[in-house]
Amino acid sequence: MKELIREEVRGMKRYVAGKPVSEVKRELGLTQVVKMASNENPWGASPRVKEAVVRTLSDISRYPDSGSFGLRAALMAKTGVPMEKIFAGCGSDSLIKVISATFLRPGEEILMGEHSFSRYEDNALLMGARVVKSPMPQGFLDLPDMLTRITDKTRIIYLCCPNNPTGSAFGKAQFEAFLLHVPERVVLVLDEAYREYVTREDYFEALDYLPDHPRLIVLRTFSKAYGMASLRVGYGFAQEELVEAFQKVMDPFLVNLFAQEAAVAALEDEDFLRHVQEENRKGKAYFYEELQALNLPYVPSEANFVLFDTGRDDLEVFQALLRKGYIVRPGSYLGLPGFLRVTISTMEDNRGFFEALRQVLEGAVSKNAQTLR
Numbered sequence: 432m433k434e435l436i437r438e439e440v441r442g443m444k445r446y447v448a449g450k451p452v453s454e455v456k457r458e459l460g461l462t463q464v465v466k467m468a469s470n471e472n473p474w475g476a477s478p479r480v481k482e483a484v485v486r487t488l489s490d491i492s493r494y495p496d497s498g499s500f501g502l503r504a505a506l507m508a509k510t511g512v513p514m515e516k517i518f519a520g521c522g523s524d525s526l527i528k529v530i531s532a533t534f535l536r537p538g539e540e541i542l543m544g545e546h547s548f549s550r551y552e553d554n555a556l557l558m559g560a561r562v563v564k565s566p567m568p569q570g571f572l573d574l575p576d577m578l579t580r581i582t583d584k585t586r587i588i589y590l591c592c593p594n595n596p597t598g599s600a601f602g603k604a605q606f607e608a609f610l611l612h613v614p615e616r617v618v619l620v621l622d623e624a625y626r627e628y629v630t631r632e633d634y635f636e637a638l639d640y641l642p643d644h645p646r647l648i649v650l651r652t653f654s655k656a657y658g659m660a661s662l663r664v665g666y667g668f669a670q671e672e673l674v675e676a677f678q679k680v681m682d683p684f685l686v687n688l689f690a691q692e693a694a695v696a697a698l699e700d701e702d703f704l705r706h707v708q709e710e711n712r713k714g715k716a717y718f719y720e721e722l723q724a725l726n727l728p729y730v731p732s733e734a735n736f737v738l739f740d741t742g743r744d745d746l747e748v749f750q751a752l753l754r755k756g757y758i759v760r761p762g763s764y765l766g767l768p769g770f771l772r773v774t775i776s777t778m779e780d781n782r783g784f785f786e787a788l789r790q791v792l793e794g795a796v797s798k799n800a801q802t803l804r
């Protein structure tokens with residue numbers, strides 16, 4: 432049987448998703464479980480999103496609009512980017528696959544950060560491409576280092592900003608300096624899945640760079656700040672010619688009808704988005720306070736999660752937290768042994784989590800795990 436499977440697929444690793452609440456309740460016999468593992472939105476989605484889903488139920492038997500016209504029009508109204516330059520998919524996950532299939536030939540290379548979103552790598556391997564990684568000192572993408580790793584074979588560079596799983600982001604000056612040196616034959620994907628959470632003042636509007644940088648692709652999603660992870664809708668911006676190519680590669684009905692209607696409704700509710708941003712900002716300040724009090728080093732985050740060094744065996748800490756009803760993401764699953772990545776949640780859950788963490792750390796043996804160089 433094994434010979435039937437393409438070598439590229441055999442070489443891939445399966446994506447390990449955060450454990451679902453129902454599984455942890457069942458396995459550990461717990462009644463109260465809080466998931467802080469997958470950077471989901473603890474404030475749910477806007478009530479308008481829910482109304483849109485209910486309203487759309489009457490059309491359940493219809494295929495969705497394959498061109499996501501209404502959603503792309505709403506995104507055009509919001510951003511000023513013409514519709515022809517906007518594309519949407521079943522989560523930005525699906526768009527990473529579409530981009531990989533559109534550009535990568537066997538033997539070509541993608542370039543990404545050492546601790547960045549794993550789907551760039553998986554999809555490159557699927558296409559028979561090679562993956563080149565740049566070290567990430569203190570959890571930050573090292574843009575000048577990335578430039579030195581561009582070769583004749585480099586086809587796509589992925590900049591994840593804010594970066595998952597470290598939470599770090601670069602500013603406008605760094606981005607502009609990088610853009611200047613990316614050769615014309617290279618596609619630059621800026622994945623901004625967490626952009627709505629950014630608080631650093633020198634952040635930039637990536638869409639402003641589209642006209643002068645025809646190989647720039649910007650990816651965003653409704654899964655995080657808009658709280659629509661289950662509906663699976665991500666979107667992107669690129670030159671018209673590239674969008675036309677993506678449309679050939681995409682499955683025809685990639686964004687379901689509920690997702691399209693809900694995403695339009697989500698864009699209309701700016702108050703909800705502001706509420707999420709404000710609560711996340713408060714939660715982040717609380718995380719920093721607690722981590723400082725516990726003397727645990729962390730990467731300053733521009734996202735809705737914080738990566739920190741437990742100084743212990745992260746899998747042990749993870750298991751002990753699970754038994755207390757808190758699901759987090761162990762660094763060992765992300766190539767960062769010793770670390771935990773924890774989603775910023777409601778204040779009640781944040782407090783509960785730190786109380787559980789204190790108890791766990793008191794009982795855990797300290798261990799010299801990897802440090803971020």
Ligand SMILES: Cc1ncc(COP(=O)(O)O)c(C=O)c1O
Nearest residue numbers: 522523524548595624652654665
């Ligand atoms: C950096 C990054 N990009 C893309 C995605 C995919 O998001 P979605 O497929 O839900 O839009 C995620 C999800 O965690 C992510 O962290």
